[in-house]
Amino acid sequence: MYFCAESFSIVLLNQSALNHSEDSICKTTPHADYCNYILPSNKLHSIFDYGNISIHHSLSNARSLLASVEHLLALPSTSLGTVRALEDCRFLSDQNVDYLSQVSDGLNSFVADDLHALLSAALANVETCFQGLESMPLASSIKDRLFRSNGTKSISVSLAVFRHWDDGDSTVTRRNLMVPKSGSIHERNSPLSLLMSTDKQAIHEFATGKKDIKTLTNGKISVAQVVMVSPRGDGQFTTINDAIASAPNNPSDNNQYFVIYVVSGIYEKNILIPSNKKNLILIGDGIGRTIITGSRSTADGLTTFNTATFAVAGKKFIAVDITFRNTAGPSKGQAVAVRNGAEKSVFYRCSFEGYQDTLYAHSARQFYRECDIYGTVDFIFGNAPVVFQKCNIYPRLLPNKHNIITAQGRTDPNQRTGISIDNCIIKASGDLASSSGAKKTYLGRPWRQYSRTVYVRSFMDSLIEPSGWIEWNRDYGSTLYYAEYRNYGPGSSTDYRVNWPGYHKDISSTEADKFSVSNFINGDKWLPETGVPFNGDFL
Template sequence: MVGKIVVSLVSLILLVGVTVGVVMVVHKNGDSKDDKSTKVQMKKVHEFCQATQFKDACSKSLEGVAKNDSATPQDYISAAFQNTLDELKKGLAETGKTSVDKDKDPYNHMAMDDCKQLLQFAIEDLQDSLSVVGESDTQSLHQYTYDLLNWLSKVYAYQSLCVDAINNPEYKSAIQNDLMNATQLTSNALHIIAKMSQVLKSFNIQIPEGLLGNSNNSPHRRLLDFTKVDQEGYPTWFPAADRKLLEKSKGGKGKGKVGKGGNAGPPLPPVGSGPLTPHAVVAKDGSGKFKTVVDAVKAYPPNHQGRYIIYIKAGVYNEQVLVEKNQPNVFMYGDGAGKTIITCVNSDGFIAKGITFRNTAGPEGHQAVALRIAGDRGAVFDCSIEGYQDTLYYQTGTQFYSKCVISGTLDFIFGMGTAVIQNSEIIVRKPLDGQKNTITADGKEQDVGINGVVLQNCKIVAEQALFADRFKIETYFMRPWKQFSTNIFMETEIGDFIKPEGFLKWPEKEFEKTCFVYEYANRGPGANTNQRSKIFKNYKVLSPQEATKYSVGTFLGNAAGEWLRGANAPFYLGLGGK
């Protein structure tokens, strides 16, 4: 019996050995059904990842879904997004382990706190993106490309801004390493969405080509009606409720004093002259519920629904006001562009009208932001935004500015969001000795997406203090802050003081080779394009068809249809006032 058992065990061992040998032979010959299926799936992964820049990272992130024979395009995209989210959460956790002594290094201590908050914002926007993908079917997914690109662009920008804010090399290097996987996967997600046509072809799904953007496979938009206007010539692409609010606060043109070169316009009517009832009234003299704008914002009720309306009476409010991300749909209006200072807006759906946003640091203050908006669907009307360097910061998200006065010196309109500035006066101020003036400095970092800044039907002039020296001090349209900086100037009146070459390169970088700067139908003595700088390889004078891509009705995409319906001011939906 003992021998038989031994023989049986030996036989079993031999049998297993033979089985393993057979499996190995089958694997080599490629005859296994499971193996064929895996190869097919991995081929799909390979094709799917061709749209991305970091292909190895893409393939690795999809190993799990590749094992599912019935995986759909949504499964692949969801997996790509979910892995990005997981890596981003890991990055935030690792970043939290970096400790900076507040007393010894207060700047980097604050920068680290900001970094953590930015990464939390990135996580929230990525979760929104993942929800859209999960709730869409294959045929409708491409219709949400604009929204997804907007959110993903913000996710990437938040990570970049987190690193940029830190100036200690040791801390910066640590954070870059912590976020490397997340940054690569975010870039991949952006390219997957931007090149949706190419991605879906790997599943034999055909969708029509889009029209917007710099890539061949451009983002699609949910199609809404952007062309209708009302009997007063106003467009019908702003929510009806917001239109009523703006009509009730209707008043003067709101051009406030800017340095020595501006003229104050007539004030908006006081709150008592119409049916508009604000939630909070701010008045320095105590005639309102609050004496400070900060206190009025703090009174925002938890879980508030709809607009939260703040009326700010005439007066000087030397405050730094922060509207938080959990305070959406705030509408602030004043008695006309005056002297209210509001510098930070993180929430979605922010609207301001008849207010001056002023940074009083002066030219010696260097980077001194007067207004920063980091939320979606921001709209600023009849306002004055005053500063010197870095005046208006369209940090992230979709934003619209109309009938505003914006003044500054170096890079005074800058950001990483998507902004259109229309029917506004751009005032270039006198900088410090030895400085040059640049109007825009866009920070688009990826070669896909919708980010950039458009100035349309604006007027570019020199302030009175600069006028006499306007030919001695060099003034340029733009300089590229990041690699794929996108700056468009169209249908704008340009003063004679703009340098004929037009654009200034970024120090110690070669972004002039990759950035985008376009002009269309500009006018005035500075509009001659014959001597524009030849080192900017992607500079172009656009045709009408090409310029349409950067009009409000296209560049702001479906977002315009959702948050600018029926605005109480004349706007261009397309070109030439149409």
């Protein structure tokens, strides 16, 4: 396979941006009053100045929130449930301090797409923190202290500023790069391509030293080390967590990977890959052979965020040929198999098995290719910019209840987040297909006010309800964005779909292409180095 490279422009932010008034900026955020409060009323030299101010407020609020959480965690009287919610907040707030510090330190040279991704993820982090705390019986004084920082509002203002920043060629500089543009792309020269093979002999030889890992380089991408996890004791590690701990923290080379080969077996352990473990690749022996499993659920008194069997935050994470499972079952409510908040992360030929809330695409740009996803209620959910391509989506049997595939959580109109389901197959799982009686399955429901989900070129079997979508307990029909484009199969007819103002049937190819790998998650810029195949656009 080959591709033709062509010139592709990326957007860089700089200080020569056009002037804007704070009034025009504030009209584009849901928090206009707060925006006018923090931005000066006099016209500044450029929108770059507004950006500096808004990011300063966002970073200051992130640090304030983190300090308040640390203080509350130190109090001996804090209940266990509250401690768990606060621990989530500490994790998320610490990540936000890192994100916003990156933006603040490199503001005048940031790639616009990357900046929007970081700010969108930061807003998702604050929202998740507050959602967990709101469900806890906290004293009003404690809640006031935590919410006083207006963390969501300041980041919302920052998003509004940078929406203005790259509106039109005159407000940005552009740099031409030679990168692949569309079609079916597989970076043949990526040394990671060899590791993606279904034949595991090569990776076994790298892990055992029979092959020199120096061959896994092409001048840009390289592999620092390949280690093996085996419960039989014939690898460097017997547990996945120990192998992760051995990976370097915050590697200085952004294009050097650490590879963990996990041989076939069942690994009953909850796993977290923290944000300091970047450029990590986890490769198994195949779906149903290498299995990572756990059984945490909200019925155990945990937050949804903390139920994940496998959670990852480290940038540029890749998983291949692994089954991720949560066995809590259909009666125990929210129980996450995978929670992903890793920027530019990829899951390839993996399986996600659970019931309610199986796959938590929490935040940051994500790509899933040729994966199997099983669940019942909201089993693909979160607020990441994410594309699922050539995946199998299997609603499962949930007695006396209906299934809902997606629940997207976009909270701000300026967030570049949403769920894009491209060229996938939606069919009943074995237990649902063999059950007697009709079981309703919906394409999605709006978890938050600006929920955004599209289905493109996908097969929909007869289990999909003619109305397609179902409301939440709030009316978000006019602010959400749901769309379908060129789907097929007995459940794909849009004749009887919902008539919400925010639902769009039979959208144009140009509109659909906004949600492609190239345009929605900027995949042309970062996926080729991973060695994972992808289709760039819909046109």
